[in-house]
Amino acid sequence: MPIATPEVYAEMLDRAKANGFAYPAINVTSSQTLNAALRGFAEAESDGIIQVSTGGAEYLSGPTVKDMVTGALALAGYARAVADKYPVQIALHTDHCPKDKLAGFVNPLLDISRQRVAEGKDPIFQSHMWDGSACPLDENLEIARDLLAKAREANVVLEVEIGVVGGEEDGVVGEMNEKLYSTPEDALATAEALGVGDQGRFLLAATFGNVHGVYKPGHVKLRPSVLKEIQDAVGAQYGTEKPFHLVFHGGSGSSLDEIREAISYGVVKMNIDTDTQYAFTRPVADHMLRKYDGVLKVDGDVGNKKDYDPRAWGKSAEAGMAARIAQACDDLLSAGNKL
Ligand SMILES: O=C(CO)COP(=O)(O)O
Ligand SMILES: O=C[C@H](O)COP(=O)(O)O
Numbered sequence: 001m002p003i004a005t006p007e008v009y010a011e012m013l014d015r016a017k018a019n020g021f022a023y024p025a026i027n028v029t030s031s032q033t034l035n036a037a038l039r040g041f042a043e044a045e046s047d048g049i050i051q052v053s054t055g056g057a058e059y060l061s062g063p064t065v066k067d068m069v070t071g072a073l074a075l076a077g078y079a080r081a082v083a084d085k086y087p088v089q090i091a092l093h094t095d096h097c098p099k100d101k102l103a104g105f106v107n108p109l110l111d112i113s114r115q116r117v118a119e120g121k122d123p124i125f126q127s128h129m130w131d132g133s134a135c136p137l138d139e140n141l142e143i144a145r146d147l148l149a150k151a152r153e154a155n156v157v158l159e160v161e162i163g164v165v166g167g168e169e170d171g172v173v174g175e176m177n178e179k180l181y182s183t184p185e186d187a188l189a190t191a192e193a194l195g196v197g198d199q200g201r202f203l204l205a206a207t208f209g210n211v212h213g214v215y216k217p218g219h220v221k222l223r224p225s226v227l228k229e230i231q232d233a234v235g236a237q238y239g240t241e242k243p244f245h246l247v248f249h250g251g252s253g254s255s256l257d258e259i260r261e262a263i264s265y266g267v268v269k270m271n272i273d274t275d276t277q278y279a280f281t282r283p284v285a286d287h288m289l290r291k292y293d294g295v296l297k298v299d300g301d302v303g304n305k306k307d308y309d310p311r312a313w314g315k316s317a318e319a320g321m322a323a324r325i326a327q328a329c330d331d332l333l334s335a336g337n338k339l
C-alpha cells in the first residue's frame, strides 16, 4: 500500500477511537528497523505508525552529517518506496520535538509539506509531535496553536504533550515528579486553546506516569485512570464523549492490563521504542556470541564472510523486532483490524 494519505490516516485514528483499539507507533532509526516495523505490522495484519525522533533523524542523515531534516526526508522517501509492497496502511510521524529544535526539524518539514499540498500532493509526514512539556503550559499551548494552524494547512495532524514524560529522551534523563500526571485543568486549557478537533486535528499525549525506557518495578506507577478524568472533564464541558485522541508514551514494559485500560479511555497511539530496540539487538548478541570465531578473525584466522555479512545478523535482528511489533499489535487490539 502507499503511505497513508491524510484521509486514510484520519480514518485510521477515528476507527481506533470508535472501536476501542490503538496503533503501535514504532521508533525507527535505519532502513533495517523500518523494514522490521513494516514486516511486524504486515504479519499482524495491522495498520500502524512509524516514527522518527530528532536523534533518529540526525542519525539517519549520517552520524557525521547530523542534519535532522535530511535524515527525516531520507527515511520518509525510503518508507514511501518500500511500504508499497506491504498490504497494510502505514502513517509516518515525527516524535518529540522540543522548542529549541522546532526551527531545525518540525518547522521546515511542515513548510515542505505545505508546499507539496499547495501543489496537490500529499504531505511527507502524516503527523508531527510538538513537545512543549518543558515550557510553562501557556507557552506550550500558544506554540501548539500556531503549529496547529500550520499543520492544518499542510494536511498534517499535530501531536501535543501536556504533563511530562519521564525517563530518557535523546540521552537526557527527565525528572520524576508530580508533573508526570496531567490534570483535568491542563486538559481543559488544551481544549480551550486548540478546540476539540474543530481547529485542526490533533493527538494529545496527556501523561499518566509515562516513562521512556524500561526500569525495575516500583520506579513510577502508571495511572491510566488519569486519562478517564481528563476525557470526562473536557467531555462534560464540550458535550462530547472522549473528546481527545490520546497518545500513550513509554509503551515499553507496560502490562497488558495498563494498556487495555488506557485504550478504553481513548488512547489510539502507543509509542514503543525501548522494547523494540532490545528485540532488534537481542538476536545480534546471540549471533555474535555463538559465531564469534566467524565474525572475528581469531588467532590470525580469516573468520567467515557468511557470519560477518551484515545481512546475516541483520535478518535475525529484523525478525526479532518484527515479532515484538506483532505482539504489540495483539496487545493494542490492532492485529487483524486493518482498513
Ligand atoms: O514514548 C516513546 C517514544 O516517544 C517510547 O517509549 P519507550 O522507549 O519507553 O517505549
Ligand atoms: O523519545 C523517546 C524515544 O524513545 C526516542 O528516543 P531517542 O530520542 O533516543 O531517539
Ligand SMILES: [Zn+2]
Residues within 6 Å of the ligand: 096, 131, 133, 134, 161, 164, 165
Ligand atoms: Zn516530553
Ligand SMILES: [Zn+2]
Residues within 6 Å of the ligand: 096, 165, 212, 249, 250, 271
Ligand atoms: Zn515519547
